Amino acid sequence: MRPRPTPPQPWQPAVVDRRFLADAEAHRRDAPRFCPRCGAQMALASEFWEADDRRFYCACTGCGWSGEIIPTGEGVIGHELEH
Numbered sequence: 798m799r800p801r802p803t804p805p806q807p808w809q810p811a812v813v814d815r816r817f818l819a820d821a822e823a824h825r826r827d828a829p830r831f832c833p834r835c836g837a838q839m840a841l842a843s844e845f846w847e848a849d850d851r852r853f854y855c856a857c858t859g860c861g862w863s864g865e866i867i868p869t870g871e872g873v874i875g876h877e878l879e880h
């Protein structure tokens with residue numbers, strides 16, 4: 798008697814769409830891991846785009862903080878005009 802195949806789990810799709818592998822890897826690499834207020838492990842870091850900005854909506858169950866974190870790449874983006 799052959800063993801019954803394990804049904805796919807909700808978090809484990811039966812077929813991986815390879816078009817999104819690079820995006821998934823970038824998310825795993827860049828998603829904020831720790832709360833900026835209390836340092837606990839982040840409970841949620843949901844990624845979305847707004848124009849050219851890549852944003853992470855984050856929430857911490859440790860202290861209740863929530864907010865958006867926007868990666869800026871190699872440096873810091875200031876608010877003042879260049880002079």
Ligand SMILES: [Zn+2]
Nearest residue numbers: 832835857860
């Ligand atoms: Zn926190």
